[in-house]
Each structure stands twice: as C-alpha cells, then as structure tokens.
Amino acid sequence: MPKPSGPIYACAKCDAQTSKWTGRCLECGAWGSLKEAESAESAPERKHDFSKTKSGALTRFSADTAKSAPATPTRCAPIDLVLGGGLVAGSVTLIAGEPGIGKSTLLSQAAIAIAASGRRVMYVTGEESPAQIRRRLERLSDKIPDGLLFLDDTDAQVIAATIANERPDLAIVDSIQSVRLSDVNGDAGSVTQVKACAATITEAAKKSHVPVVFVGQVTKDGDVAGPRVLEHLVDAVLYLEGDKDHRYRILRALKHRFGSTDETALLTMSERGMEPVEDPSSELLKDRATNTAGSAIGCIIEGHRPMLIELQALVSPAGYGTPIRRATGVDPQRLGMLLAVIAKRAGIYALDKDVYANAAGGIDARDQSVDLAVAVAIASAVKEKPIDPRTGIIGEIGLAGELRPISLPELRLKEFARMGFQNVIVPKRQGTHAPKGLHVIEAATLREALDHLLF
Template sequence: MARAKSSFICQSCGAAYTRWQGRCDACGEWNAIVEELVDSGIGAGPKSAKAGNRAVPLVPLKGETESAARIVTGIAELDRVTGGGFVMGSALLVGGDPGIGKSTLLLQAAAALAARGRRVVYVSGEEAVAQVRLRAQRLGLGDADVHLAAETNVEIVLATLEAGPAPHLVIVDSIQTLWTDRVESAPGTVTQVRTSAQALTRFAKKSGAAVVLVGHVTKDGQIAGPRVVEHMVDAVLYFEGDSSHTFRILRGVKNRYGATDEIGVFEMTTLGLSEVANPSALFLDQRDEGAAGSAVFAGMEGTRPVLVEIQALVAPSPLGTPRRAVVGWDSSRLSMVLAVLETRCGVRIGANDIYLNVAGGLRIAEPAADLAVAAALISSLTGSPLPNDAVYFGEISLAGGVRPVVHAGLRLREAQKLGFAAAHSGRLGEGDRLAGLRHGEHGQLLDLVGMIASKGKARGAE
C-alpha cells in the first residue's frame, strides 16, 4: 500500500514546509510546525476528486440580476454589519477573544430568527446541550424555538442537517473543535480547520442555508487557523472589546454582500448584549472636558460617522530613550505625526514621554485621525485645553499640509447633531459646509499649532 504523503504545517499561520523546523519563516512562531497528512480529506487537492470532462455553460455578462435573499434578525446593529441580514447560502466567520460575547450574540440572533418563524440549528462543539440551555435561560431566551446539538464530527453534523427540514440558519460554535475522520490529525490543527470549513461552506452553497462559523483568535487578535479559511467564507466579522469596558464592537472586515469596515456597537448587560443606537454619545460619555491633551475626533466606521475622544499625555522623560505608548491607534502613524511636528512645525516634542489613548477602547485605523492626534499632543505639551465644542479631522502629509478626507459632510453633521459648534479640518468642499457650524479650514498643520500655542500663552499670561 502506498505511503500517505505528509507535510509540515505551521499551526499559527498555515505555512507548509517539506521538513520540520523549529521556527516558522512566515509568522516567526516557535514550535508551531506539526506534521500532517495532506493527500486525503474534504479539502484535499484536485487529484483526490475527478471533475470529468463536463463542459460549463457560458452566459453573457449582460442580463437580469437578482438581489441576494436575506433573513433579517431584527437586531439592528447586527443587520447593519452584515449588510441587511444574513444572505441565504452564505458562510460567515465570526472571531473574537474568549468571553467577549460571540456565543451570546449568536444565541440572541438565533432566538430572534426563531421568533420570526425561521428554522435555526445551533451546533455547539464546546458546550453540552444543558450548558447552552442554561445560558439561554440566563438571557431570558429559554422558550426560543432553536434546535440544539452538541457534536464535533463534521460528517455527523452534515448528516443531521440533511436529514431534517432545511434550516435557514446554522451556527457552529466553534470551527476549531470540529474534525473529520477523513483527515488523520488532531482537532484544531490547520488541516482539520480548513477541511471542516470547506465542508460547511459547501453545504451552505448547496442547501441555501446561512452558515455562521465561530472562530477563536490568536494572541495577535487574528482568527486562529490558516488565512485560507477567511478566503473561503463570504464575510468575516470580528468581535472587539475590552474586559474593562461594558460595550462591544462587531466589525466587518470582509463582506461580499455589504460594506466593509462597518461596525455595530453593543453594550454587555446582565441580560446579554443590548444595541447602542448612538455610539458617539457612548464614546464621549464622561469626557475629560477642560483637560489639556483631549481632542474629539470625527471619524468614519464604514458608512457610520463616530465621534471619539483622543487623549494624549506629553511628559518629561527621565530616560535616554523616551517612552511611546499607544492604545487604539497605529504606533507608526504616531511616529510620523511627531516627526512632522518636529521638522515642519518646529515643535520640540520628541524628547518627551508620549502616551496616546483612544477613549472607550475603540480601535481607529483611518489616517483622518492625524489632525486630532496632533491637536491633542500640542494641547498636552503647552498645557492649553482645547475648546469643548470643537472636533478635529484631517490627514497630515509629510510636508506638513493638512489634506481633506472623504465623507466630511457626514462627519460634520454628526458633530452638529451632538451639539458641537466648531470643526477643524482640511479644505472642505462647497457642499460640506453647514450653517451654524464654525469651520476652521487649515491648509498647513503649522496654522493649527500656532492657534493652540497662542491660546496656551494667553492662558499663561492671565
């Protein structure tokens, strides 16, 4: 009998090698490479299944299109991130830290769909049926018509789903616990995760049911397992949050049927996750008004404008190498803003310890936060508090200019709705200016620095 072929696969990133080595060259992890069989299973190569010589019919590009059928959960924040509800026949991957509330949110979504007459199947690989029922009772969902199963074998799960009436939604918690007997490796390994995800994705396309897969995350915040799993599914959602805060953020990083980078905000309560209709008011709650180093940033998360507080602290450093601590923003972006302030604006700030924090635990990725960060840094350095009724947004160039950003009108309208009376940004278009809102348009960062510094000097003279 022919010897089964094997490969050495990194369990952190999925990179394959022909022989074992201690350190993965792709992700840098040590002792993460394990030998696995790769010539069999649901996700095996093309030679394991013959496609035959069947011709595929070609159709013209021009023709009638049909919108994807969706099932709306009624949870507005979840429907917003998914693009209007779960698409029938799609596969979604939901990741997040342990205990962040993934299972709670999906159980609430399952109960909401069941109340709308949808058939929902919840497959748990981590908890027994009694444990799932106990959590449902704690959330007040004990009477929901949701079908439960506690199973980890993929073949048994698929046989169970195909034996009964066709479900509208299938939730699998979690993909790392599933295994198939066609692959000779332990559950949770790269091969098992990949083959299990491929089998469930194929079931979703064939049956028309929406399949939601729950995935664990690594210490870096990425969904554990190979990146190919994220390419298999139609949408990837990350559940973010901090144990020190009560709110959670559901962020869509990939969506074939909706906008990416869309967020939904929830608050963790004793009865589960409740929706937050106005995230800006939540992030600005208990803002440090009148304190130096605090600036309000008017940002965009997908199609939603969000106002959030940027906090900066500039302190003299007793060390030869000053500290740089950043929470919620890109540390390399902070280094760039500091370099522009030093070189283009003449601000001597690099020798100080600098701490930057996005209040509330929100993570910001867009460069439009450059101007708010610079304003908070100068405010802390000069000891001059910024006006409480002003927001800041704009991208800073390496030449010291302030560039305009997209969706300026939406940012300004959100700021005006929450009572802000002034906005500092780059150049605005004619249709972006709002009546009743003072617009501070800055072509150069030096203009904003001079304005804040002058207020600080005037305050010191008093």
C-alpha cells in the same frame, strides 16, 4: 500580487503548503513529510477542446441583477443590520473575532430571538460545554425557547448530516476550529481540518437550504488556521472587534455576497448581551472631558458612518531610561512620528517625556484622518491648555508638518454640525464647503492649526 517564485512544498501527512522547506511540518508536526509539490510549470500541459464544452449564458446587467436574495431576519439587531436584513437560506456566514470578544454572546442572542419566534435553531457546542452555553443563555434571556436545541458533537460529518436531516431554520457551529473530520489528518483547528470541515458543512447547508453560521477564533499572532483560510469559502464574513476591557464592540462585514459591506454596528456589551448604539457620536462623546488639557475631538468613518471620537493625550516627565510611549486605539508608530513632527515643525517638544495617547472608549482609531486631532491633544497636554469643546479637528499630517486632505470630508463635517459643534479645523487643501451653522477654519500646516487652537 507577485507570483511566488521557487518551489512549493506540500506535507504528505496534512496537505499543508509552504514556500519554505522545513524538516518538520509546522502545521501537523510530522518530521520529513514536506515534499516538493507540482508547480504550474511542471504540471503536464493540458490540451483543451472548447468545442465540446457548452458555453455559459451571457446576461445583461438588468434591474433584476441587483435584487438581493430574500433574507430572513435573525431578530438580533446588530446581525440583521450588518447583513442588510438577515440570513439568506443556504448561506454560510463566518463570525470572526478574538476569544472573549463576544461572538458566542451575539450568536446566542440571535439563536434566542429566532427560536422565540417559533423556529428551530441548532447550536453546535464544540468550544464550550452545553452547561456553559446554558448558563450564558440564562443570563441573556428569562426564558430559553423550546426551539433552541444543541448538538454536542465535534464530528463535521455528524454535524453536516444533522443539518441535512433535521433542516433547522439556523445552524450555529461554535467554533469551526473545534470540529474535525476523522478521515483528514491533523488536529482540530489546523488549516487542513478547518477547510475540510467547513467545506463538508457548507455542502450540507447549500443542499438543505439551511443558513449556517461559523464562529471563527482569531488569534492575535500568526492566525495560521484562523478565519482567513475560510474567507473565500463562505458567503459572508463578519468581524467582531473591540477592546475586551471596554464596553464597545464594532461588528462589520468584510465580505457579503448578498448585500453591501458598508453597514457597521457599534455595540455595547453588558450582562444582558450586546445592544446596538443608535447614535454612536453621542454615545462616544458622552463621557468626554471638557475644559481639560489633552483632549481633542476627531472623526472616524466606520463603514459609511461618521463617528466623533475623543482623542486624549497625557504627557508627563519621564523617569530614567527611554521615555514611555503608550498608544491605545491610536497607531503606536504614527504616535512616534507625530511626536517628532510636533517637535520639529511646531516647536512643541515632548520627545523626552512619557506620552500616553488614547482613543476614548477603546475604539480603534488607527486612521490617519485623526492625525491632527492626536497631535492637537498632545500639544494641548504639553501646553496645559484645553481646546475649545465646540471645535472639531480633521486632517492627516505629513512629515513636513503640512496638513493633508482626508477622505469623505463632507460626511465628517455634517456630523460635527449635527452634534452641535461650531468650528472645525480642516486642511487648507481639502477645499470643502461648510454645512450650515458650522465655521470651517482652514489651516495649511500643523503650526497654523495650533495657532488657531492654543494661542
């Protein structure tokens, strides 16, 4: 990362830092509070005398090094799966996601499961009232276990003290943006408050060996005081993502000090909470349109899991003005580029039409490995010719219409084979071996791929 050049300004009121001077602190709103902060260059030179400091122990990477800290299952399947077994004593986990995506639901499920096994859970209700949480718990479980207790307080000092003194088996702070420290400037949710509160509660967690989970709200725009400022402070960061209007959510680990970040869970959201999907490809292809033009099957990789996904396109005559481009789960910029390449390199013209492209199920497929599948879906829609439902499609498309290799081709081909596909179109330069029962069709360009599929 390039070193920031020029001075850094710090707010005298809330400590927020910025590289641009403004008359008013954008964080706490104080006027004229930004002062030039001491930079590395202007800091007084420090003299080191290393002979007085005890050196650290150098250790070999032995088999013991890889042993992970013992984790206690939360018995909430998605969380245990993604965290590789459960929560480690004294660890701090952040679950981040947009409002309404289901963070409180998921943690309520974990809280119920842990308390039902005879342990004590402390749920800090900052974002919602205890009554609202109670209604959610009633919806998720027939019985609310006695060990599930709430603390209706937003003072981080009180929360930390309660963790240290009560030593519950799990503490949930829902959310970290709703708590504050009275001796720190700024409103609850500001960068300074969020950092200071998280540090205070983390200290209590470490000292008392209580696992703590913070809920962090992510805003679509800016995300100033969002979970990003906490990522380096906590042991694990989980993101809950998805489209609120669809039933699927993906829980993934972005950082995990005690385990791998490879596990990802596909979840379905229902009245009774979230359930992990055992076989994502079967689930995602369950409602696919067969024998309909504008549908193609691609494969994305989540963590280390391949998931087959239906890419759909609808092309219709445009009204007056600029044609509509709408991409759901597909990169909108990529869609524009693909339309240009399809027109220029394959002679299939949809630039003057309204084009809707969609990854079915509200899944995020903004991934170049589905370029070819999206392009094929569009071409199929324009030509009004369905694609053979037993043919899978992988490949990235370059501006010259050439097909480029993608990552982990074997994993994807194996998934197509497992799901009963017979053919897969693969970029020629990929050079992969076909798994048993699967016929690999190599294509060097988009035009070649379309020749196989449409004509």
